[in-house]
Amino acid sequence: MARRAKTVHSFFWGIPAFLWQTLFFYVPLCFLLATSFVKRVPSTKISHFSLEHYAALLDPIYMVILARSLTLAAITVCSCLLIAYPVAYFLALRVQRFKTILFALLILPFWTNFLLLVYAWYFLLENNGLINTMLLKFGFISAPIHMMNTYGAVCCGMLYCYLPFMLLPLYSTFERFDERLLEASRDLGATGWQTFTRVMLPLTLPGIKTGALLVFIPAFGEFVIPSLLGGDKSMYIGSVITHYFLTVRNVSLGSAFTCFSALFLIFFLFILFMAHALLNREQKNA
Amino acid sequence: MHKILQRLSNAALAVWVTGAYLFLYVPLLVLVVFSFNKITFPYHWVGFSWHWYQELFVTSEIWEAAQNSLIVGASSVVLSVTFGLLFVVWSSRNNKHYLMGAFYPNLVVPEIVIAVGLLSFYIFFNVPLGLPSLIVGHTLLGLGYAIPIIYTRYNALDQRIIEASLDLGATDRQTFFKIVLPLLRSALVAAALLIFILSLDDFLIAFFCAGSSAQTLSLYIFAMIRSGVSPVVNALATLMLVVSSLLVMVFCSVKVKEDIW
Numbered sequence: 204m205a206r207r208a209k210t211v212h213s214f215f216w217g218i219p220a221f222l223w224q225t226l227f228f229y230v231p232l233c234f235l236l237a238t239s240f241v242k243r244v245p246s247t248k249i250s251h252f253s254l255e256h257y258a259a260l261l262d263p264i265y266m267v268i269l270a271r272s273l274t275l276a277a278i279t280v281c282s283c284l285l286i287a288y289p290v291a292y293f294l295a296l297r298v299q300r301f302k303t304i305l306f307a308l309l310i311l312p313f314w315t316n317f318l319l320l321v322y323a324w325y326f327l328l329e330n331n332g333l334i335n336t337m338l339l340k341f342g343f344i345s346a347p348i349h350m351m352n353t354y355g356a357v358c359c360g361m362l363y364c365y366l367p368f369m370l371l372p373l374y375s376t377f378e379r380f381d382e383r384l385l386e387a388s389r390d391l392g393a394t395g396w397q398t399f400t401r402v403m404l405p406l407t408l409p410g411i412k413t414g415a416l417l418v419f420i421p422a423f424g425e426f427v428i429p430s431l432l433g434g435d436k437s438m439y440i441g442s443v444i445t446h447y448f449l450t451v452r453n454v455s456l457g458s459a460f461t462c463f464s465a466l467f468l469i470f471f472l473f474i475l476f477m478a479h480a481l482l483n484r485e486q487k488n489a
Numbered sequence: 490m491h492k493i494l495q496r497l498s499n500a501a502l503a504v505w506v507t508g509a510y511l512f513l514y515v516p517l518l519v520l521v522v523f524s525f526n527k528i529t530f531p532y533h534w535v536g537f538s539w540h541w542y543q544e545l546f547v548t549s550e551i552w553e554a555a556q557n558s559l560i561v562g563a564s565s566v567v568l569s570v571t572f573g574l575l576f577v578v579w580s581s582r583n584n585k586h587y588l589m590g591a592f593y594p595n596l597v598v599p600e601i602v603i604a605v606g607l608l609s610f611y612i613f614f615n616v617p618l619g620l621p622s623l624i625v626g627h628t629l630l631g632l633g634y635a636i637p638i639i640y641t642r643y644n645a646l647d648q649r650i651i652e653a654s655l656d657l658g659a660t661d662r663q664t665f666f667k668i669v670l671p672l673l674r675s676a677l678v679a680a681a682l683l684i685f686i687l688s689l690d691d692f693l694i695a696f697f698c699a700g701s702s703a704q705t706l707s708l709y710i711f712a713m714i715r716s717g718v719s720p721v722v723n724a725l726a727t728l729m730l731v732v733s734s735l736l737v738m739v740f741c742s743v744k745v746k747e748d749i750w
Contacts, residue, residue, distance in 0.1 A: 216576070216578060217579035217588070219571075219575060219576075220573060220592075221591070223572060223629070224632060227625050228606075228629055230610065231603075231606035232602075232606045234613060235605065235609050286512070289509075290509045292502075293503075293505075297502075307740075307741045308514075309510075310737065311734055311737050315726070315730055316690055318714060319710060319726040320517075322520070322722060323519065323726070325718055326516070326523060331533070336533070420599055421600060424599035424600065424601040427693075427711070445696075448608060457605065465599070468599070
């Protein structure tokens, strides 16, 4: 039987996916890396190896852009966690009836195009949008607050669009969470705060990590939301990449910047990972 | 004292959750309401009208873009689910689970890097940009999702059922089509829905790899938002919300959640 199974589930079954992956994922990434080292002389049409593009990236302006993208991604992760954690807890452990419906309602907005979600915020944030109209009507303010094209608007839009990436892993972690542990902790005399920090938080940490990673990585490369809600005031990593590839068509410099940012991201995540490992070891020693 | 604190924290939790739902739904509600507004300048309510929907239906560019999006979505769903299924069955049967790791980077590498990588690949080989070049990119994303989803379900299957089928004289082909496929149906539906939505939602890969000739829904919406607020976009958003709520209902009713998350 084993022999027969092998004959049909032969090598050819695995080939299409593997070929696709190699040809369109790994080869292009290698190309990206390779083009970042290539300098083309337009007059002679001869290409040669050069580190020139990486040297150009030493300009401090690129550091500012990287730091800006990093900050925005970090803010997005924190705000998503703040909103999503209690909601996931409530939905997974406190709700008995209508659980499916409430869950469906929670993920529904994100099955629509995210550009439409961003667009929706125009109606709330504009000078004569809903928030200002309401505030004016109830007399909290006398003149409309300027909200569009500010950093706050960008953060709000990022939070709105990236929320599900945090919600879903947290929800599934809480679904597997044994609620009796909370009761046990309280029965044994822990306060609510102690129960939270010593029982609930450590046990849901894997979900938090997954969610944070799922939000952080795409948020780091995001440029559409900042450009739509922040009014193109400041450049982000994504806008620089777009600029080089599509506007000025300097593919080599664009590739160099892309590789550089990707390396920066990997390096940053690596540092976080190391810090976490060190912290764990110290805790074990103590 | 303890009881009061308990009640207080419960109330705070309830307020927080209600706030979160409001945060999610107020913008959408406003979006939908203004699609029925009578005037173009959209920030205050004048009266009810179907005008923007009529305009939406006669704007041929939108329907062309929607058609393109559907073609891209459907093709990448078919390609990635088929390839993914074949790969999962093959690698599980031959104990090559570690090869699955080759597909995880699709989810971890930022989408913009994948898009730009593909673009530089296309530029180097002078591949004309258009719908096919876009389908390639979306299938990559799709494989990243399809393989883990199908893999989880396939390995949760009772392998003895498959052995029994083979022992009882079914051929491999029969076993695959009559036993394995029906058992994997919920995972396949979940993966297909998810990939379709991702493809419709995707902006970055379309932005870089579709070229100037092929317009997808995402690119069209982006261009429209850029050129200013128009209630036609609201009407389009309302329609898309209706469609996606139908899809969510399918998603939740096939009880496939546990296969994914």
